[in-house]
Amino acid sequence: MLRVDIEKQLGEFSLSASFASEGRVIGLFGASGAGKTSLVNMIAGLLRPDRGTIVIDGETVDDSTARIHVPTWRRRIGYVFQDARLFPHLTVAQNLDYGRRMNGLAPDPAQHKRVIELLDIGALEGRRPGKLSGGERQRVALGRALLSRPRLLLLDEPLGALDEGRKLEILPYLVRLRDEANVPMVYVSHDVAELRQLATQIVMLKQGRVTSFGGVKVLT
Amino acid sequence: MLDISPAEWTAILLSLRVAVIATLVATPFGIALAWLLARRDFWGKSVLDALVHLPLVLPPVVTGYLLLLTFGRRGLVGGFLADHLGIVFAFRWTGAALACGLMAFPLLVRPMRLSIEAIDRRLEQAAETLGAAPWKVFFTVTLPLALPGVLAGMVLGFAKAIGEFGATITFVSNIPGETQTISSAIYSLIQTPDGDAAAGRLVIVSIVLALGALIAAEWFARRATARLHGN
Numbered sequence: 313m314l315r316v317d318i319e320k321q322l323g324e325f326s327l328s329a330s331f332a333s334e335g336r337v338i339g340l341f342g343a344s345g346a347g348k349t350s351l352v353n354m355i356a357g358l359l360r361p362d363r364g365t366i367v368i369d370g371e372t373v374d375d376s377t378a379r380i381h382v383p384t385w386r387r388r389i390g391y392v393f394q395d396a397r398l399f400p401h402l403t404v405a406q407n408l409d410y411g412r413r414m415n416g417l418a419p420d421p422a423q424h425k426r427v428i429e430l431l432d433i434g435a436l437e438g439r440r441p442g443k444l445s446g447g448e449r450q451r452v453a454l455g456r457a458l459l460s461r462p463r464l465l466l467l468d469e470p471l472g473a474l475d476e477g478r479k480l481e482i483l484p485y486l487v488r489l490r491d492e493a494n495v496p497m498v499y500v501s502h503d504v505a506e507l508r509q510l511a512t513q514i515v516m517l518k519q520g521r522v523t524s525f526g527g528v529k530v531l532t
Numbered sequence: 533m534l535d536i537s538p539a540e541w542t543a544i545l546l547s548l549r550v551a552v553i554a555t556l557v558a559t560p561f562g563i564a565l566a567w568l569l570a571r572r573d574f575w576g577k578s579v580l581d582a583l584v585h586l587p588l589v590l591p592p593v594v595t596g597y598l599l600l601l602t603f604g605r606r607g608l609v610g611g612f613l614a615d616h617l618g619i620v621f622a623f624r625w626t627g628a629a630l631a632c633g634l635m636a637f638p639l640l641v642r643p644m645r646l647s648i649e650a651i652d653r654r655l656e657q658a659a660e661t662l663g664a665a666p667w668k669v670f671f672t673v674t675l676p677l678a679l680p681g682v683l684a685g686m687v688l689g690f691a692k693a694i695g696e697f698g699a700t701i702t703f704v705s706n707i708p709g710e711t712q713t714i715s716s717a718i719y720s721l722i723q724t725p726d727g728d729a730a731a732g733r734l735v736i737v738s739i740v741l742a743l744g745a746l747i748a749a750e751w752f753a754r755r756a757t758a759r760l761h762g763n
Contacts (some may be wrong), residue, residue: 356661358657358660358661383660384657384660384661385660385661385662385663385664385665385666385669386663387661388663389661390661390662391658391661393654393658395654397652397654397655397657397658399655399658399659399673400655400677400759401676401677401759410659410662410664410672411662411663414659414662414663414664414665414668414672415662415663456662457661457662460662460663466661
Protein backbone atom coordinates (compact mmCIF):
# COMPACT_ATOMS: atom_id res chain seq x y z
CA MET A 313 0.00 0.00 0.00
CA LEU A 314 2.62 2.52 1.08
CA ARG A 315 6.36 2.15 0.71
CA VAL A 316 8.70 4.90 1.83
CA ASP A 317 12.46 4.92 1.65
CA ILE A 318 13.74 8.47 1.63
CA GLU A 319 16.43 10.87 2.76
CA LYS A 320 16.06 14.60 3.08
CA GLN A 321 18.28 17.33 4.43
CA LEU A 322 16.38 20.30 5.86
CA GLY A 323 18.94 22.82 7.06
CA GLU A 324 20.63 21.25 10.08
CA PHE A 325 18.01 18.55 10.32
CA SER A 326 18.37 15.32 8.43
CA LEU A 327 15.46 12.99 7.87
CA SER A 328 15.90 9.40 6.83
CA ALA A 329 12.98 7.01 6.92
CA SER A 330 12.26 3.61 5.50
CA PHE A 331 9.17 1.51 6.01
CA ALA A 332 6.54 -0.39 4.08
CA SER A 333 3.05 -1.01 5.26
CA GLU A 334 -0.15 -2.67 4.20
CA GLY A 335 -1.91 -1.46 7.34
CA ARG A 336 -5.22 0.33 7.26
CA VAL A 337 -4.04 3.11 9.55
CA ILE A 338 -0.33 3.77 9.82
CA GLY A 339 0.27 5.79 12.95
CA LEU A 340 3.24 8.09 12.59
CA PHE A 341 4.34 8.75 16.13
CA GLY A 342 6.98 11.10 17.47
CA ALA A 343 7.67 14.24 19.46
CA SER A 344 7.37 17.60 17.76
CA GLY A 345 10.44 18.22 15.65
CA ALA A 346 10.90 14.51 14.93
CA GLY A 347 10.18 15.10 11.24
CA LYS A 348 6.63 13.77 11.07
CA THR A 349 5.15 16.66 9.06
CA SER A 350 8.11 16.73 6.67
CA LEU A 351 7.66 13.03 6.05
CA VAL A 352 3.94 13.43 5.37
CA ASN A 353 4.63 16.42 3.11
CA MET A 354 6.96 14.21 1.12
CA ILE A 355 4.31 11.53 0.75
CA ALA A 356 1.96 14.29 -0.41
CA GLY A 357 4.54 15.61 -2.86
CA LEU A 358 4.68 19.05 -1.25
CA LEU A 359 8.31 18.35 -0.39
CA ARG A 360 10.72 16.53 -2.64
CA PRO A 361 13.10 13.96 -1.10
CA ASP A 362 16.82 14.32 -1.83
CA ARG A 363 17.17 10.61 -2.35
CA GLY A 364 14.91 7.59 -2.35
CA THR A 365 11.52 6.31 -3.42
CA ILE A 366 7.90 6.62 -2.39
CA VAL A 367 5.33 4.16 -3.70
CA ILE A 368 1.60 4.66 -3.13
CA ASP A 369 -0.76 1.85 -4.05
CA GLY A 370 1.77 0.34 -6.44
CA GLU A 371 2.52 3.61 -8.21
CA THR A 372 5.98 5.08 -7.83
CA VAL A 373 5.36 8.76 -7.08
CA ASP A 374 8.96 9.57 -6.17
CA ASP A 375 12.15 7.97 -7.38
CA SER A 376 15.28 10.09 -7.25
CA THR A 377 17.38 7.82 -9.47
CA ALA A 378 14.68 7.65 -12.17
CA ARG A 379 13.99 11.39 -11.63
CA ILE A 380 10.34 10.71 -10.94
CA HIS A 381 8.44 13.28 -8.92
CA VAL A 382 4.68 13.16 -9.46
CA PRO A 383 3.22 16.58 -8.54
CA THR A 384 0.89 16.76 -5.55
CA TRP A 385 -2.23 17.34 -7.62
CA ARG A 386 -1.73 14.09 -9.54
CA ARG A 387 -1.07 11.87 -6.51
CA ARG A 388 -4.72 11.23 -5.68
CA ILE A 389 -4.16 11.67 -1.98
CA GLY A 390 -6.28 13.40 0.61
CA TYR A 391 -4.59 15.60 3.18
CA VAL A 392 -6.18 16.85 6.38
CA PHE A 393 -4.04 19.54 7.96
CA GLN A 394 -3.93 20.51 11.60
CA ASP A 395 -5.40 23.88 10.66
CA ALA A 396 -8.26 22.60 8.42
CA ARG A 397 -7.40 25.08 5.60
CA LEU A 398 -10.93 25.35 4.31
CA PHE A 399 -11.36 27.84 1.47
CA PRO A 400 -12.79 30.97 3.12
CA HIS A 401 -14.45 32.26 -0.06
CA LEU A 402 -16.47 29.08 -0.58
CA THR A 403 -19.38 27.66 1.38
CA VAL A 404 -19.02 24.36 3.18
CA ALA A 405 -20.90 22.62 0.35
CA GLN A 406 -18.53 24.13 -2.23
CA ASN A 407 -15.53 23.16 -0.13
CA LEU A 408 -16.80 19.59 0.03
CA ASP A 409 -17.33 19.48 -3.72
CA TYR A 410 -13.97 21.05 -4.60
CA GLY A 411 -11.90 17.89 -5.00
CA ARG A 412 -14.52 16.19 -7.14
CA ARG A 413 -14.67 19.19 -9.48
CA MET A 414 -10.89 19.54 -9.72
CA ASN A 415 -10.48 15.87 -10.57
CA GLY A 416 -13.27 16.03 -13.13
CA LEU A 417 -15.18 13.22 -11.41
CA ALA A 418 -18.88 12.63 -11.98
CA PRO A 419 -21.12 13.60 -9.06
CA ASP A 420 -21.81 10.69 -6.75
CA PRO A 421 -24.78 11.64 -4.55
CA ALA A 422 -24.67 8.32 -2.69
CA GLN A 423 -21.06 8.79 -1.65
CA HIS A 424 -21.70 12.44 -0.83
CA LYS A 425 -24.57 11.43 1.43
CA ARG A 426 -22.50 8.71 3.08
CA VAL A 427 -19.64 11.06 3.92
CA ILE A 428 -21.99 13.81 5.12
CA GLU A 429 -23.72 11.34 7.42
CA LEU A 430 -20.52 9.73 8.58
CA LEU A 431 -19.19 13.10 9.71
CA ASP A 432 -22.52 14.63 10.63
CA ILE A 433 -21.95 17.82 8.63
CA GLY A 434 -25.19 18.06 6.67
CA ALA A 435 -26.44 21.00 8.71
CA LEU A 436 -23.29 23.00 7.97
CA GLU A 437 -23.41 22.89 4.17
CA GLY A 438 -24.82 26.36 3.61
CA ARG A 439 -22.36 28.08 5.95
CA ARG A 440 -19.03 29.77 5.41
CA PRO A 441 -15.91 28.35 7.11
CA GLY A 442 -15.59 31.56 9.14
CA LYS A 443 -18.83 30.68 10.93
CA LEU A 444 -17.75 27.19 12.04
CA SER A 445 -16.23 26.02 15.30
CA GLY A 446 -12.80 24.39 15.30
CA GLY A 447 -14.26 20.91 15.55
CA GLU A 448 -16.79 21.52 12.78
CA ARG A 449 -14.04 22.89 10.55
CA GLN A 450 -11.96 19.78 11.05
CA ARG A 451 -14.91 17.51 10.22
CA VAL A 452 -15.57 19.46 7.03
CA ALA A 453 -11.87 19.20 6.15
CA LEU A 454 -12.12 15.43 6.60
CA GLY A 455 -15.19 15.31 4.39
CA ARG A 456 -13.54 17.47 1.75
CA ALA A 457 -10.50 15.19 1.62
CA LEU A 458 -12.63 12.03 1.47
CA LEU A 459 -14.89 13.35 -1.28
CA SER A 460 -11.93 13.89 -3.60
CA ARG A 461 -11.83 10.06 -3.58
CA PRO A 462 -8.21 9.63 -2.54
CA ARG A 463 -6.38 6.31 -2.51
CA LEU A 464 -4.51 7.39 0.62
CA LEU A 465 -5.60 9.79 3.33
CA LEU A 466 -2.94 11.77 5.19
CA LEU A 467 -3.92 13.24 8.52
CA ASP A 468 -1.37 15.53 10.16
CA GLU A 469 -2.39 15.92 13.80
CA PRO A 470 -5.97 16.66 12.83
CA LEU A 471 -6.87 17.05 16.50
CA GLY A 472 -3.76 19.02 17.38
CA ALA A 473 -5.39 22.45 17.34
CA LEU A 474 -8.43 21.36 19.38
CA ASP A 475 -8.96 21.35 23.14
CA GLU A 476 -9.67 18.11 25.03
CA GLY A 477 -13.45 18.35 24.74
CA ARG A 478 -13.34 18.88 20.99
CA LYS A 479 -10.88 16.02 20.59
CA LEU A 480 -13.31 13.65 22.24
CA GLU A 481 -15.98 15.00 19.90
CA ILE A 482 -13.99 14.18 16.75
CA LEU A 483 -12.31 10.94 17.76
CA PRO A 484 -15.40 8.75 17.26
CA TYR A 485 -15.75 10.13 13.72
CA LEU A 486 -12.18 9.12 12.98
CA VAL A 487 -12.83 5.61 14.28
CA ARG A 488 -15.88 5.39 12.04
CA LEU A 489 -13.85 6.70 9.18
CA ARG A 490 -11.28 3.94 9.68
CA ASP A 491 -13.93 1.23 9.87
CA GLU A 492 -16.31 2.44 7.16
CA ALA A 493 -14.58 4.69 4.64
CA ASN A 494 -12.27 2.02 3.29
CA VAL A 495 -9.39 4.41 2.57
CA PRO A 496 -5.96 3.63 4.00
CA MET A 497 -4.65 6.38 6.23
CA VAL A 498 -1.42 7.79 7.57
CA TYR A 499 -2.22 9.32 10.92
CA VAL A 500 0.35 11.67 12.47
CA SER A 501 0.24 12.27 16.18
CA HIS A 502 2.34 12.71 19.28
CA ASP A 503 -0.56 11.44 21.41
CA VAL A 504 -0.23 7.80 22.47
CA ALA A 505 -3.88 7.45 23.49
CA GLU A 506 -5.10 8.73 20.13
CA LEU A 507 -2.92 6.31 18.20
CA ARG A 508 -3.89 3.36 20.39
CA GLN A 509 -7.50 3.97 19.42
CA LEU A 510 -6.92 4.52 15.73
CA ALA A 511 -3.74 3.01 14.36
CA THR A 512 -3.26 -0.54 13.17
CA GLN A 513 0.49 -0.08 12.71
CA ILE A 514 3.00 2.31 14.19
CA VAL A 515 6.02 4.02 12.69
CA MET A 516 7.97 5.65 15.49
CA LEU A 517 10.08 8.62 14.50
CA LYS A 518 12.80 10.16 16.62
CA GLN A 519 15.03 13.01 15.47
CA GLY A 520 14.56 12.17 11.85
CA ARG A 521 15.05 8.39 12.19
CA VAL A 522 12.59 5.49 12.35
CA THR A 523 13.31 3.89 15.73
CA SER A 524 10.65 1.21 15.66
CA PHE A 525 7.97 -0.16 13.43
CA GLY A 526 5.25 -2.63 14.14
CA GLY A 527 1.91 -3.16 15.84
CA VAL A 528 0.35 -0.74 18.29
CA LYS A 529 2.21 -2.44 21.14
CA VAL A 530 5.45 -0.68 20.17
CA LEU A 531 3.93 2.39 21.79
CA THR A 532 4.45 0.97 25.27
CA MET B 533 -28.27 71.04 -12.42
CA LEU B 534 -25.02 71.23 -14.29
CA ASP B 535 -25.77 72.57 -17.73
CA ILE B 536 -23.24 70.52 -19.64
CA SER B 537 -22.79 71.44 -23.31
CA PRO B 538 -22.45 68.87 -26.14
CA ALA B 539 -18.75 69.68 -26.48
CA GLU B 540 -18.23 69.05 -22.80
CA TRP B 541 -20.17 65.78 -23.04
CA THR B 542 -17.88 64.74 -25.87
CA ALA B 543 -14.85 65.28 -23.65
CA ILE B 544 -16.46 63.48 -20.69
CA LEU B 545 -17.54 60.47 -22.77
CA LEU B 546 -14.15 60.30 -24.46
CA SER B 547 -12.45 60.37 -21.07
CA LEU B 548 -14.67 57.55 -19.87
CA ARG B 549 -14.04 55.49 -22.98
CA VAL B 550 -10.28 56.05 -22.80
CA ALA B 551 -10.16 55.21 -19.08
CA VAL B 552 -12.39 52.11 -19.38
CA ILE B 553 -10.41 50.67 -22.30
CA ALA B 554 -7.09 51.53 -20.65
CA THR B 555 -8.17 49.81 -17.42
CA LEU B 556 -9.60 46.71 -19.10
CA VAL B 557 -6.55 46.19 -21.30
CA ALA B 558 -4.10 46.87 -18.46
CA THR B 559 -5.85 44.54 -15.98
CA PRO B 560 -4.70 41.11 -17.29
CA PHE B 561 -1.14 42.40 -17.57
CA GLY B 562 -1.48 43.93 -14.13
CA ILE B 563 -2.65 40.64 -12.59
CA ALA B 564 0.14 38.69 -14.28
CA LEU B 565 2.76 41.18 -13.14
CA ALA B 566 1.33 41.42 -9.62
CA TRP B 567 1.48 37.63 -9.35
CA LEU B 568 5.03 37.56 -10.69
CA LEU B 569 6.19 40.21 -8.22
CA ALA B 570 4.31 38.66 -5.30
CA ARG B 571 5.19 35.04 -5.88
CA ARG B 572 8.34 34.60 -7.89
CA ASP B 573 11.97 35.31 -7.24
CA PHE B 574 13.97 35.88 -10.37
CA TRP B 575 16.96 37.73 -11.63
CA GLY B 576 16.12 41.38 -12.35
CA LYS B 577 13.00 41.43 -10.18
CA SER B 578 13.90 44.74 -8.53
CA VAL B 579 14.60 46.26 -11.94
CA LEU B 580 11.19 45.12 -13.18
CA ASP B 581 9.58 46.49 -10.02
CA ALA B 582 11.30 49.85 -10.58
CA LEU B 583 10.25 49.89 -14.24
CA VAL B 584 6.61 49.35 -13.28
CA HIS B 585 6.79 52.30 -10.90
CA LEU B 586 8.71 54.53 -13.30
CA PRO B 587 5.64 56.34 -14.74
CA LEU B 588 4.76 57.35 -11.19
CA VAL B 589 7.98 59.34 -10.68
CA LEU B 590 8.98 60.32 -14.22
CA PRO B 591 7.66 63.70 -15.42
CA PRO B 592 4.52 62.77 -17.42
CA VAL B 593 5.80 64.84 -20.33
CA VAL B 594 8.82 62.54 -20.50
CA THR B 595 6.61 59.44 -20.57
CA GLY B 596 4.50 61.06 -23.29
CA TYR B 597 7.54 61.98 -25.31
CA LEU B 598 8.96 58.47 -25.01
CA LEU B 599 5.60 57.11 -26.15
CA LEU B 600 5.70 59.45 -29.14
CA LEU B 601 9.19 58.24 -30.02
CA THR B 602 8.22 54.58 -29.66
CA PHE B 603 4.60 54.45 -30.78
CA GLY B 604 4.48 57.46 -33.10
CA ARG B 605 4.05 56.91 -36.83
CA ARG B 606 7.79 56.84 -37.33
CA GLY B 607 8.54 55.16 -34.02
CA LEU B 608 10.06 51.72 -33.87
CA VAL B 609 6.93 49.97 -32.61
CA GLY B 610 4.39 52.45 -33.95
CA GLY B 611 5.72 52.22 -37.49
CA PHE B 612 5.60 48.43 -37.42
CA LEU B 613 2.06 48.33 -35.99
CA ALA B 614 0.80 50.89 -38.52
CA ASP B 615 2.41 49.19 -41.52
CA HIS B 616 1.62 45.58 -40.68
CA LEU B 617 -1.45 45.59 -38.48
CA GLY B 618 -3.04 48.91 -39.31
CA ILE B 619 -3.03 49.95 -35.65
CA VAL B 620 -2.27 53.63 -35.18
CA PHE B 621 -1.78 55.25 -31.80
CA ALA B 622 -0.46 58.69 -32.69
CA PHE B 623 -3.10 61.44 -32.38
CA ARG B 624 -5.88 58.89 -31.91
CA TRP B 625 -8.00 58.09 -28.88
CA THR B 626 -6.31 54.68 -28.78
CA GLY B 627 -3.05 56.52 -28.14
CA ALA B 628 -4.71 58.36 -25.27
CA ALA B 629 -5.78 54.99 -23.86
CA LEU B 630 -2.23 53.69 -24.20
CA ALA B 631 -0.80 56.73 -22.39
CA CYS B 632 -3.44 56.55 -19.66
CA GLY B 633 -2.99 52.81 -19.22
CA LEU B 634 0.74 53.18 -18.83
CA MET B 635 0.45 56.07 -16.37
CA ALA B 636 -2.18 54.18 -14.37
CA PHE B 637 -0.27 50.91 -14.36
CA PRO B 638 1.70 51.36 -11.11
CA LEU B 639 -1.46 52.28 -9.21
CA LEU B 640 -3.33 49.38 -10.77
CA VAL B 641 -0.67 46.78 -9.95
CA ARG B 642 -0.02 47.73 -6.34
CA PRO B 643 -3.30 46.67 -4.66
CA MET B 644 -3.32 43.52 -6.79
CA ARG B 645 0.15 42.62 -5.64
CA LEU B 646 -0.63 43.32 -2.00
CA SER B 647 -3.76 41.19 -2.07
CA ILE B 648 -1.93 38.28 -3.69
CA GLU B 649 0.84 38.58 -1.09
CA ALA B 650 -1.78 38.48 1.67
CA ILE B 651 -3.19 35.13 0.57
CA ASP B 652 -2.31 32.21 2.80
CA ARG B 653 -0.24 29.97 0.56
CA ARG B 654 -1.24 26.97 2.60
CA LEU B 655 -4.69 27.28 1.08
CA GLU B 656 -3.11 26.84 -2.34
CA GLN B 657 -1.30 23.77 -1.06
CA ALA B 658 -4.58 22.38 0.21
CA ALA B 659 -6.10 22.91 -3.23
CA GLU B 660 -3.21 21.00 -4.78
CA THR B 661 -3.70 18.05 -2.45
CA LEU B 662 -7.32 17.97 -3.61
CA GLY B 663 -6.19 17.45 -7.18
CA ALA B 664 -6.13 20.99 -8.56
CA ALA B 665 -3.47 21.65 -11.21
CA PRO B 666 -1.51 24.88 -10.68
CA TRP B 667 -3.57 26.91 -13.17
CA LYS B 668 -6.78 25.66 -11.55
CA VAL B 669 -5.41 26.66 -8.14
CA PHE B 670 -4.83 30.13 -9.55
CA PHE B 671 -8.33 30.52 -10.94
CA THR B 672 -10.26 28.83 -8.10
CA VAL B 673 -8.30 29.96 -5.04
CA THR B 674 -5.71 32.67 -5.72
CA LEU B 675 -7.73 34.91 -8.01
CA PRO B 676 -11.06 34.75 -6.10
CA LEU B 677 -9.27 35.54 -2.85
CA ALA B 678 -7.40 38.39 -4.51
CA LEU B 679 -10.48 39.65 -6.31
CA PRO B 680 -11.26 42.59 -4.02
CA GLY B 681 -7.65 43.75 -4.43
CA VAL B 682 -7.89 43.25 -8.18
CA LEU B 683 -11.05 45.36 -8.30
CA ALA B 684 -9.51 48.00 -6.04
CA GLY B 685 -6.53 48.18 -8.40
CA MET B 686 -8.85 48.52 -11.37
CA VAL B 687 -10.78 51.33 -9.70
CA LEU B 688 -7.63 53.21 -8.74
CA GLY B 689 -6.18 52.68 -12.21
CA PHE B 690 -9.40 53.93 -13.73
CA ALA B 691 -9.35 57.04 -11.55
CA LYS B 692 -5.77 57.77 -12.54
CA ALA B 693 -6.52 57.13 -16.21
CA ILE B 694 -9.47 59.46 -16.27
CA GLY B 695 -7.40 62.29 -14.81
CA GLU B 696 -4.23 61.74 -16.81
CA PHE B 697 -3.01 64.85 -18.59
CA GLY B 698 0.70 65.31 -19.21
CA ALA B 699 1.60 62.11 -21.02
CA THR B 700 -1.62 62.12 -23.01
CA ILE B 701 -1.37 65.67 -24.34
CA THR B 702 2.31 65.16 -25.18
CA PHE B 703 1.67 61.93 -27.04
CA VAL B 704 -1.65 62.49 -28.79
CA SER B 705 -2.16 66.25 -28.47
CA ASN B 706 -5.52 67.88 -27.71
CA ILE B 707 -7.93 67.23 -30.57
CA PRO B 708 -11.62 67.79 -29.71
CA GLY B 709 -13.62 64.62 -30.33
CA GLU B 710 -10.54 62.46 -30.82
CA THR B 711 -8.03 62.98 -28.03
CA GLN B 712 -9.46 65.83 -25.97
CA THR B 713 -10.20 64.30 -22.58
CA ILE B 714 -11.68 66.13 -19.58
CA SER B 715 -8.21 67.20 -18.45
CA SER B 716 -7.12 68.61 -21.78
CA ALA B 717 -10.54 70.23 -22.28
CA ILE B 718 -10.15 72.04 -18.94
CA TYR B 719 -6.65 73.04 -19.94
CA SER B 720 -7.95 74.56 -23.19
CA LEU B 721 -10.92 76.22 -21.52
CA ILE B 722 -8.91 78.05 -18.87
CA GLN B 723 -6.76 79.50 -21.61
CA THR B 724 -9.85 80.76 -23.46
CA PRO B 725 -11.62 84.00 -22.45
CA ASP B 726 -15.05 83.15 -20.91
CA GLY B 727 -14.06 79.52 -20.55
CA ASP B 728 -14.31 79.62 -16.76
CA ALA B 729 -17.90 78.39 -16.41
CA ALA B 730 -17.33 75.41 -18.70
CA ALA B 731 -14.04 74.63 -17.00
CA GLY B 732 -15.81 74.80 -13.63
CA ARG B 733 -18.40 72.25 -14.74
CA LEU B 734 -15.74 69.83 -15.92
CA VAL B 735 -13.79 70.37 -12.70
CA ILE B 736 -16.88 69.30 -10.74
CA VAL B 737 -17.31 66.24 -12.96
CA SER B 738 -13.70 65.18 -12.40
CA ILE B 739 -13.95 65.67 -8.63
CA VAL B 740 -17.08 63.51 -8.53
CA LEU B 741 -15.47 60.77 -10.64
CA ALA B 742 -12.27 60.74 -8.59
CA LEU B 743 -14.08 60.72 -5.25
CA GLY B 744 -16.40 57.96 -6.41
CA ALA B 745 -13.44 55.86 -7.49
CA LEU B 746 -11.63 56.33 -4.17
CA ILE B 747 -14.72 55.40 -2.17
CA ALA B 748 -15.23 52.32 -4.36
CA ALA B 749 -11.58 51.28 -3.92
CA GLU B 750 -11.89 51.62 -0.14
CA TRP B 751 -15.07 49.54 -0.16
CA PHE B 752 -13.40 46.78 -2.15
CA ALA B 753 -10.44 46.78 0.23
CA ARG B 754 -12.78 46.26 3.18
CA ARG B 755 -14.52 43.43 1.34
CA ALA B 756 -11.10 41.83 0.83
CA THR B 757 -10.47 41.68 4.56
CA ALA B 758 -13.89 40.19 5.27
CA ARG B 759 -13.38 37.61 2.54
CA LEU B 760 -10.04 36.47 3.86
CA HIS B 761 -11.60 35.89 7.25
CA GLY B 762 -14.29 33.71 5.76
CA ASN B 763 -17.35 35.69 6.76
